[in-house]
Amino acid sequence: MVETRRSATLALVGLPNSGKSTLLNTLVGEKLAAVSQMPQTTRARILGIVNRGPVQLAFLDTPGVHLARHALNQRMLHHVDMALDEADLLLWVVDAAGFLGPGERELAKRLKGARQPVYLILNKLDLVSRGTLLEKIAAYKDLLAFREIVPVSAKLGQNLEPLWTLLERDAPAGEWAHGDETFTDQTERSMATEFIREKVLRKTREEVPHGVAVEIRTWIEAGAEDYPEDGPEGGTFIEAEIVVERSGHRKILLGSGGEMIRDIRQSAQRELKKLLQRPVRLALHIKVEEGWRDRPEQLDKFHL
Ligand SMILES: Nc1nc2c(ncn2[C@@H]2O[C@H](COP(=O)(O)OP(=O)(O)OP(=O)(O)O)[C@@H](O)[C@H]2O)c(=O)[nH]1
Ligand SMILES: [Mg+2]
Incomplete structure (x- = not known):
């Protein structure tokens, strides 16, 4: 018997430098997006596709949310809006070693109004102690009703299995949007x-x-x-x-x-x-x- 196909588009959103592009590259298993220690590395949306059994997961990496000072920044934020619009599920990637500041609170407000379920991805697990991680979970939990909270290390590929399992569970039934050989739309x-x-x-x-x-x-x-x-x-x-x-x-x-x-x-x-x-x-x-x-x-x- 053929299992029913399921497919989901997932937007990776968050502040600059939280590790969205690193996570995209790790999840897809190919280097698609540029990664650097500089905030605002990503300037446009980048699609990466992973097929797991009957499930197709299409991840959209987006520019980090920041103040729009130039026309360039406005375009970058437009890419974020489009990805938010297109996605079935939102993955909010935060730096677990960072400080929960006004930028995060502002983004939380915006995500609260989103129609899609939101996952909190606490990235850079490798940089924090268990105690800090629990503190971060407690602090973020009050910001919005997350569908799931998953700590990972995008860089070291740690704790991705639970994430895969949850994403596969949450992917709605539906035909795949992309061919089974395609892994990106980048040329x-x-x-x-x-x-x-x-x-x-x-x-x-x-x-x-x-x-x-x-x-x-x-x-x-x-x-x-x-x-x-x-x-x-x-x-x-x-x-x-x-x-x-x-x-x-x-x-x-x-x-x-x-x-x-x-x-x-x-x-x-x-x-x-x-x-x-x-x-x-x-x-x-x-x-x-x-x-x-x-x-x-x-x-x-x-x-x-
Ligand atoms: N230690 C550690 N460093 C990480 C991890 N994930 C990402 N980084 C580092 O964090 C920095 C930013 O990573 P990016 O993937 O470029 O972050 P981004 O969210 O895409 O940033 P923008 O494109 O600017 O929004 C880089 O120096 C990465 O190597 C992680 O899990 N652990
Ligand atoms: Mg990036």
């Missing part, structure tokens, strides 16, 4: 863009990361007529532009003697090889575009 190009930006975020500090965008300029496969002579055999040649907001930021990215950009290029190239499973040569350029974060046509160009 190789959009993932490449994310991973290059991730490397920049991991190396830079303060205002630089927030003002960085990446655009792929050239993408040529071996065998194509215009494939460069020094491109790797049987591989891909990728040329990307890192856009920054100020010439001072350009200098920071270059580093002394071009050391910083060399570092970024090398680690991004390694990541792209892993992603594409073939040799890659990556060339990077830096361009200054003042105020791009507030220009709608620029945001469109960056698919934000």
Whole structure:
């Protein structure tokens, strides 16, 4: 007998840096989303799909909820709203090692009005003692009527089994929305863009990361007529532009003697090889575009 198929769309929401993208990557078992110690790493919604027996779970990673200062931030928050709208279940990811502050209270108010059940995912379990964890559960419990509270470590993949069991239980009966081979809607190009930006975020500090965008300029496969002579055999040649907001930021990215950009290029190239499973040569350029974060046509160009 064939079991009835079930399927659910789940939105991962929360404040910046709580570990939503790490959780998405761990749940899907593939690196889809950029992860960094910088808040506001994720800028758009990223879909990751997992099929478990008769159940299809489609996770939507979203940008961390924050104050909208630029047009870019408004677009990021729009992605959160759309995911909240689309989802059957909401997973509110919080940093268990963090402080329950006004941002969390504000988000709790918003989630209270949601039509979907809300899970509280207490992430970064590996950083807290059992006592702290129990205190956190007690504090969050009063904020809203959670369907479930599940502590996990997204980074170490701890305590995911109970989460899977609950999600499978809560997935409504229904046909799968995605093919059984599909695990994301991201293209190789959009993932490449994310991973290059991730490397920049991991190396830079303060205002630089927030003002960085990446655009792929050239993408040529071996065998194509215009494939460069020094491109790797049987591989891909990728040329990307890192856009920054100020010439001072350009200098920071270059580093002394071009050391910083060399570092970024090398680690991004390694990541792209892993992603594409073939040799890659990556060339990077830096361009200054003042105020791009507030220009709608620029945001469109960056698919934000
Ligand atoms: N120790 C520990 N660190 C974690 C865990 N999950 C995530 N992190 C770290 O927390 C930081 C933020 O992780 P992200 O996954 O980028 O967080 P996010 O919620 O997607 O952040 P935004 O995209 O900015 O909203 C990174 O440095 C992660 O390595 C965890 O379970 N344990
Ligand atoms: Mg993220």
